[in-house]
Amino acid sequence: MEWHTDDDGTTMASTASILDGNSFKAEDADGLDPRTRALTERRRVLGSAYRLFYRHPVELVRGRGAHAWDAEGNEYLDLYNNVPSVGHAHPRVVEAVARQMSELNTHTRYLHPAVLDYADDLLSTMPDEIDRVMFVCTGSEANDLALRVGREFTGGSAWIATSEAYHGNTALVSAHSPSLRNGEEMDPTLRIVDPPDTYRLGSETADGAGSWWLTRVAEAIAEIESSGDGFAGLILDSSFSSDGIFLGEPGMIRAALDLVHAHGGVVIADEVQPGFGRTGEAFWGFDRHGFVPDLVTTGKPMGNGFPIAAMAARREVLDAFATRRPYFNTFGGNPVAVSAAQAVLDVLRDEGLQARALSVGAQLRDALRDLGHAHPAIGDVRGSGQYTGLEIVADRETKEPGTGIALDLLEELRDRRVLTSVCGPNNSVLKLRPPLAFEAGDIPRLVEALDGSLTALGV
Amino acid sequence: MEWHTDDDGTTMASTASILDGNSFKAEDADGLDPRTRALTERRRVLGSAYRLFYRHPVELVRGRGAHAWDAEGNEYLDLYNNVPSVGHAHPRVVEAVARQMSELNTHTRYLHPAVLDYADDLLSTMPDEIDRVMFVCTGSEANDLALRVGREFTGGSAWIATSEAYHGNTALVSAHSPSLRNGEEMDPTLRIVDPPDTYRLGSETADGAGSWWLTRVAEAIAEIESSGDGFAGLILDSSFSSDGIFLGEPGMIRAALDLVHAHGGVVIADEVQPGFGRTGEAFWGFDRHGFVPDLVTTGKPMGNGFPIAAMAARREVLDAFATRRPYFNTFGGNPVAVSAAQAVLDVLRDEGLQARALSVGAQLRDALRDLGHAHPAIGDVRGSGQYTGLEIVADRETKEPGTGIALDLLEELRDRRVLTSVCGPNNSVLKLRPPLAFEAGDIPRLVEALDGSLTALGV
Numbered sequence: 001m002e003w004h005t006d007d008d009g010t011t012m013a014s015t016a017s018i019l020d021g022n023s024f025k026a027e028d029a030d031g032l033d034p035r036t037r038a039l040t041e042r043r044r045v046l047g048s049a050y051r052l053f054y055r056h057p058v059e060l061v062r063g064r065g066a067h068a069w070d071a072e073g074n075e076y077l078d079l080y081n082n083v084p085s086v087g088h089a090h091p092r093v094v095e096a097v098a099r100q101m102s103e104l105n106t107h108t109r110y111l112h113p114a115v116l117d118y119a120d121d122l123l124s125t126m127p128d129e130i131d132r133v134m135f136v137c138t139g140s141e142a143n144d145l146a147l148r149v150g151r152e153f154t155g156g157s158a159w160i161a162t163s164e165a166y167h168g169n170t171a172l173v174s175a176h177s178p179s180l181r182n183g184e185e186m187d188p189t190l191r192i193v194d195p196p197d198t199y200r201l202g203s204e205t206a207d208g209a210g211s212w213w214l215t216r217v218a219e220a221i222a223e224i225e226s227s228g229d230g231f232a233g234l235i236l237d238s239s240f241s242s243d244g245i246f247l248g249e250p251g252m253i254r255a256a257l258d259l260v261h262a263h264g265g266v267v268i269a270d271e272v273q274p275g276f277g278r279t280g281e282a283f284w285g286f287d288r289h290g291f292v293p294d295l296v297t298t299g300k301p302m303g304n305g306f307p308i309a310a311m312a313a314r315r316e317v318l319d320a321f322a323t324r325r326p327y328f329n330t331f332g333g334n335p336v337a338v339s340a341a342q343a344v345l346d347v348l349r350d351e352g353l354q355a356r357a358l359s360v361g362a363q364l365r366d367a368l369r370d371l372g373h374a375h376p377a378i379g380d381v382r383g384s385g386q387y388t389g390l391e392i393v394a395d396r397e398t399k400e401p402g403t404g405i406a407l408d409l410l411e412e413l414r415d416r417r418v419l420t421s422v423c424g425p426n427n428s429v430l431k432l433r434p435p436l437a438f439e440a441g442d443i444p445r446l447v448e449a450l451d452g453s454l455t456a457l458g459v
Numbered sequence: 460m461e462w463h464t465d466d467d468g469t470t471m472a473s474t475a476s477i478l479d480g481n482s483f484k485a486e487d488a489d490g491l492d493p494r495t496r497a498l499t500e501r502r503r504v505l506g507s508a509y510r511l512f513y514r515h516p517v518e519l520v521r522g523r524g525a526h527a528w529d530a531e532g533n534e535y536l537d538l539y540n541n542v543p544s545v546g547h548a549h550p551r552v553v554e555a556v557a558r559q560m561s562e563l564n565t566h567t568r569y570l571h572p573a574v575l576d577y578a579d580d581l582l583s584t585m586p587d588e589i590d591r592v593m594f595v596c597t598g599s600e601a602n603d604l605a606l607r608v609g610r611e612f613t614g615g616s617a618w619i620a621t622s623e624a625y626h627g628n629t630a631l632v633s634a635h636s637p638s639l640r641n642g643e644e645m646d647p648t649l650r651i652v653d654p655p656d657t658y659r660l661g662s663e664t665a666d667g668a669g670s671w672w673l674t675r676v677a678e679a680i681a682e683i684e685s686s687g688d689g690f691a692g693l694i695l696d697s698s699f700s701s702d703g704i705f706l707g708e709p710g711m712i713r714a715a716l717d718l719v720h721a722h723g724g725v726v727i728a729d730e731v732q733p734g735f736g737r738t739g740e741a742f743w744g745f746d747r748h749g750f751v752p753d754l755v756t757t758g759k760p761m762g763n764g765f766p767i768a769a770m771a772a773r774r775e776v777l778d779a780f781a782t783r784r785p786y787f788n789t790f791g792g793n794p795v796a797v798s799a800a801q802a803v804l805d806v807l808r809d810e811g812l813q814a815r816a817l818s819v820g821a822q823l824r825d826a827l828r829d830l831g832h833a834h835p836a837i838g839d840v841r842g843s844g845q846y847t848g849l850e851i852v853a854d855r856e857t858k859e860p861g862t863g864i865a866l867d868l869l870e871e872l873r874d875r876r877v878l879t880s881v882c883g884p885n886n887s888v889l890k891l892r893p894p895l896a897f898e899a900g901d902i903p904r905l906v907e908a909l910d911g912s913l914t915a916l917g918v
Contacts, residue, residue, distance in 0.1 A: 042575045045582065046792075047591040047772065049781040052568055059570035063563045081565060083790065089561050098557035102548050104522045105764040106540060109511055111518035116501045123504065132506040137597045137766045138790070144629045169788050170603045171631035183785040300790055305564040307596045307766035307790065313506065322508040326642040329628050331542065331597070331759055331766065333505075 021427035022410050024052040032056065035071070053421065054414050063088025065437035068419065077445055079420040079434045085276055085301035086347045087437030093304045096343035100336045107330035108135075115333040118342045125283050125345075126312060127292045133312040134322075135333030139272045139299025140168030142309040145327065146295045147172055147235065149313065150266040152321040153294075156230030158189035160220045160260075164243040164425050167235060167270055176235060179242050189229040191220040195243035196253065199380040199391055200399055210252040217256040221263050233265030233294070238285035239274035244424030245382065245389030245431065247274075250281055250288045257291045266317060267291070272299035273387070277348055278436065280358025280385025288384070306340035308332070353436040357385035360440050364388055364432070367447050374451070377405050377459035388432035391424070392459075401426035405459050412453030418446060480886035481869050483511040491515065494530070512880065513873050522547025524896035527878065536904055538879040538893045544735055544760035545806045546896030552763045555802035559795045566789035567594075574792040577801050584742050584804075585771060586751045592771040593781075594792030598731045598758025599627030601768040604786065605754040606631055606694065608772065609725040611780040612753075615689030617648035619679045619719075623702040623884050626694060626729055635694060638701050648688040650679040654702035655712065658839040658850055659858055669711040676715040680722050692724030692753070697744035698733035703883030704841065704848030704890065706733075709740055709747045716750045725776055726750070731758035732846070736807055737895065739817025739844025747843070765799035767791070812895040816844035819899050823847055823891070826906050833910070836864050836918035847891040849909075850883070860885035864918050871912030877905060 029037055036057060043050060058076070062069040065087040068076045078088070086093065100114075108115060119133050136142050151157055159176055161167070166179040174180055175187040186192075196213035203209040217234065224231045238253065240246040260267050267286075274285025275298055282288040284296070296312040309332070321327070331337075348354065365381050365388055372378035379393030379402070392402035392409060406428045413420060423431045434442075488496055495516055502509060517535070521528040524546040527535045537547070545552065559573075567574060578592050595601050610616055618635055620626070625638040633639055634646040645651075655672035662668040676693065683690045697712065699705040719726050726745075733744025734757055741747040743755070755771040768791070780786070790796075807813065824840050824847055831837035838852030838861070851861035851868060865887045872879060882890045893901075 036570065039570045039572060039575065042572075042579075043570075045575065045578045045591060046567070047593055047774070047777045047781040049593065049784070049786045050567055051787065052570070057570050059572075060563055060565060061571070063565065068563070068565075083566070084564060088563060088565075091561070094557060094560045097560060098553060101553045101556060102550070104519055104527070104547060105543065106519055106522065106527075106547075107542070108505070108509055111495065111498045111502075111511065111516050112520070113498060113501075113518075116498065116504065119504045120501075132504060134506055134508065138600065140788075141597065141599065141629065148630055166787075169786055170600065170629040171607055172629065174786075180785045183783060305790070305793065305795070307796070315506070318506045322506040324642060325508070326639045327508045327628055327633075328510065328625075329599075331764070334764065336764070337766070 021407065022053050022421045024054060024057050028055040055411055056414065058414065058419070066435045066439070066442060074417060076417045076419050077442055079418060079432045079438070079446065081419070081435055082273065082278065082433045083300045083305045084435050085278070086304055086344055086351070086353060087435045090304055090347060092347050093306070093340055093343040096339040097306060097336055100339035105334055105336040108333050109330055112335050114335045114338045114342070118338045121342065121345055122310065123312065126296065129292050129314050130296060130312050132315050132318050133310050134329070135337070136309045136311065136329045137307045137332050137337070138168070139270070139297060139309050140170050140173050141329065141332070142297035142299065142311045143167045143173045143235070143268070143270060144170045146268045146297050146311050147176060148325070149295060149311070149318055149321040150232050150268060152325065153317045154230070154232050154264060154266060156232040156265070158191065158224045158227070158229035159187070159232050160191045160193055160217065160234045162195045162236065162240060162243050163192050164195070165235070165237060166242045191224055193217055193220050195240040195246055196248060197244065198246045198248050198382060204248040204252060206249065206251050206255060209248055210255060213253055214256040214259060217259055221259065221265070225263070231263055231265045233267055234260045235268040235270060237270045237273050238289060239279065239387055241273040241431070242423050244391070244429045245387065247279060247382065247384040247387065251290050254289045254291050257289065257293070266294035268295045268297060269293035270297050272297070272301065276301055276344070277354030277357055278386050280354060280361055283354060302344060303337060303340035304344050306337055308337035308341050357436055360438060361385040361388060363440050364443050364446070367443050368450070371447055371451060375454040375459060377402055377454060383432070386434060386436055386438060389423070390430040390432060392428050392430065401428035403428045405457060406430060408457055409453050412456055413449055416449040416452060418449040480866065481512050481880045483513060483516050487514040514870055515873065517873065517878070525894045525898070525901060533876060535876040535878050536901055538877060538891045538897070538905065540878070540894055541732065541737065541892045542759045542764045543894050545763055545803055545810070545812060546894045549763055549806060551806050552765070552799055552802045555798040556765060556795055559798040564793055564795040567792050568789055571794050573794045573797045573801070577797045580801065580804055581769065582771060585755065588751050588773050589755060589771050591774050591777045592769050593788070594796070595768045595770065595788045596766045596791050596796070597627070598729070598756060598768050599629050599632050600788065600791070601756035601758065601770045602626045602632045602694070602727070602729060603629045605727045605756050605770050606635060607784070608754060608770070608777055608780040609691050609727060611784065612776045613689070613691050613723060613725060615691040615724070617650065617683045617686070617688035618646070618691050619650045619652055619676065619693045621654045621695065621699060621702050622651050623654070624694070624696060625701045650683055652676055652679050654699040654705055655707060656703065657705045657707050657841060663707040663711060665708065665710050665714060668707055669714060672712055673715040673718060676718055680718065680724070684722070690722055690724045692726055693719045694727040694729060696729045696732050697748060698738065698846055700732040700890070701882050703850070703888045704846065706738060706841065706843040706846065710749050713748045713750050716748065716752070725753035727754045727756060728752035729756050731756070731760065735760055735803070736813030736816055737845050739813060739820055742813060761803060762796060762799035763803050765796055767796035767800050816895055819897060820844040820847060822899050823902050823905070826902050827909070830906055830910060834913040834918060836861055836913060842891070845893060845895055845897060848882070849889040849891060851887050851889065860887035862887045864916060865889060867916055868912050871915055872908055875908040875911060877908040
């Protein structure tokens with residue numbers, strides 16, 4: 001990493017893994033219009049940790065469905081934001097929040113039926129074994145709690161996580177988020193496994209990539225067992241989002257998850273990315289793989305951006321913690337947050353967004369594969385439902401990651417008013433993860449923008 | 460602790476420090492009306508960690524100002540809830556949230572002026588030295604971050620906290636919250652100091668209770684320095700809320716905080732309780748004591764219950780962390796959260812709530828002291844602004860804590876439709892911490908309810 005100090009004495013990262021991928025850097029400021037430049041300069045009040053997307057940052061002021069508008073009235077197609085899961089500013093969510101806020105917003109130490117109605121409704125989407133749910137405010141809080149619950153139940157301390165996983169920002173969760181490992185100490189008992197890179201393994205099946213991954217997980221378990229650290233389990237985003245998006249065929253990773261159970265570990269399914277119908281094939285990412293985890297964590301897509309999150313659990317796994325440890329999150333599950341979350345569940349069902357994700361996503365990937373015939377930089381198109389990874393390569397034969405192309409492509413797309421970003425260990429995978437309001441009718445515009453951008457880059 | 464298992468196999472705490480003080484217990488269910496009983500039974504879906512206030516729980520459905528209504532339409536006077544800081548369901552906060560939610564709710568990786576306008580406004584309420592602010596979603600996230608920032612800056616790991624302090628629910632913050640120490644392992648480097656109990660020390664001054672506390676802090680620093688753990692600093696709620704509410708005279712604890720600085724430690728001012736004008740005498744608790752901390756953390760009162768929180772910082776203290784560590788809380792500071800927080804600041808100013816807190820609080824304590832002439836169980840009335848501790852004693856001479864009386868008193872007050880709770884190491888201090896909308900006109904009703912309750916208890 002390198003650092004420099006700006007005019008008012010603030011040290012700023014200039015090139016660093018903190019500013020990996022899609023990031024504005026201080027040296028980008030010169031070419032900006034005065035308003036954008038002034039806003040970027042005012043952000044020093046937030047300190048040096050904040051990251052801003054794009055060399056030419058975007059100022060968004062309004063959103064509807066999968067569309068957003070900047071301060072000058074330009075309209076963008078949003079292929080990036082999963083937090084407004086049922087669409088930017090969905091009127092039913094807005095109305096539910098406004099209505100409940102004008103009544104009462106208080107904590108769970110008073111009785112309120114809304115939190116219980118929602119708890120029952122949420123659990124009805126999960127396997128019967130998962131019969132308890134605790135509410136918190138963020139995915140980070142949910143994973144922080146889940147790691148402690150899993151440790152209490154197993155008596156072990158050592159977790160397995162994937163090599164680019166990001167599970168949240170608390171001290172404990174950061175130490176179990178290998179994507180942060182260049183700047184943050186990992187928990188000394190954490191074991192890191194590579195994801196099943198379906199593109200380079202050339203397989204999306206349980207027998208192929210799944211079997212390869214089973215071996216990696218088995219090795220990690222064996223290492224933990226021989227170390228004496230005590231095996232706690234596996235924390236996993238089953239869409240392998242920050243690892244590069246490897247949905248694979250349904251069932252691909254089931255054997256590895258079964259192995260965790262066979263060795264007495266618990267599985268935390270971090271559903272911030274694949275949950276709430278995004279993959280089309282199932283309501284939950286774990287369900288796609290035919291597996292029942294012990295702990296399920298969710299984040300802000302649950303409330304379309306209203307800060308509500310949850311940890312659902314098998315009763316017997318939760319009990320070891322919940323009956324012994326003092327844990328208070330009085331505001332998790334307050335009536336306003338729960339109203340937002342209930343509206344999201346209702347909209348998902350009423351608008352048939354899971355089924356639509358399945359068909360729109362398939363059409364999108366077909367269109368992108370067609371585009372690949374004209375552009376050799378498109379190495380792979382993969383995904384499920386409204387979650388698509390478009391891997392950019394420097395060379396199709398060697399599958400060498402096309403990091404530089406991908407980062408330039410982001411800027412070209414931004415200039416064509418399509419919002420997305422990159423993921424994967426080399427920042428070479430375009431993350432196409434729109435609000436579920438993204439429609440088949442939006443596909444041609446995306447394809448045109450990609451075609452124009454790749455052509456402009458000569459790739 | 461003792462445990463029992465209820466009908467469906469859930470283990471429930473029966474008598475335990477987790478259920479300290481004001482808590483519904485399973486054995487209280489028999490006497491409840493059918494609806495209340497059904498709701499308490501449905502709560503098993505939330506697992507065993509959730510706590511419910513009162514032997515006879517309250518189902519709140521509506522709130523306005525410092526008043527709330529239950530499902531049967533009964534009106535309650537709210538002396539407990541600081542989270543709806545400017546009043547339950549304040550229309551300006553509701554309107555601000557609804558308006559911004561209907562426009563856009565996205566993260567800080569796009570530009571938006573609202574977060575910068577609010578950052579500037581918030582910092583304008585603090586001393587000039589504190590010139591950076593990071594936004595998160597909860598007070599727990601703010602303290603989790605602050606502990607790490609302080610460690611990075613000092614290179615030390617050992618903090619000091621007070622003996623009943625509660626700073627939040629993440630793994631790291633729980634381990635620095637001595638109020639949880641019966642169920643949760645404390646960080647092995649944490650040093651715990653008793654609070655300046657102004658009642659038992661018989662002093663509220665810098666020379667008296669402040670000097671006593673200075674000695675306690677000095678002893679803790681000396682112990683850390685001789686241990687080689689490395690001194691990180693002190694994390695403090697300057698109102699000593701869960702310790703029993705010891706505001707003391709302005710300046711009382713300044714010498715101890717200066718000593719932390721003199722030994723190279725940082726001070727984290729956890730302002731969830733005393734901040735945003737509650738004490739009347741200053742906008743921030745630390746300011747009351749004439750001290751400038753290094754890190755200032757806030758919680759949900761900042762957004763009147765909308766989940767927004769912040770960590771403000773001296774630039775040089777933050778920089779050590781923010782330039783080296785990857786920290787993402789993209790949703791902290793989103794435009795909706797910031798709109799809620801801006802509305803709260805605006806209402807605080809426009810309605811003159813800090814000045815009113817000063818006068819209403821003083822009138823309240825005068826009235827409570829008068830009531831003490833008739834009820835020997837009132838041992839002490841203390842506080843500042845809209846934060847009052849009413850300590851119940853079994854014996855005024857010996858100042859023996861009146862825990863049993865205090866817990867019975869809560870139920871009597873609840874039946875007279877006054878909501879409050881208890882704090883302090885013996886759960887003997889009534890925590891009178893209403894929304895700042897509490898008015899002088901509400902005082903006679905509170906006094907009458909207290910008089911009737913204490914008379915009914917014969918104390």
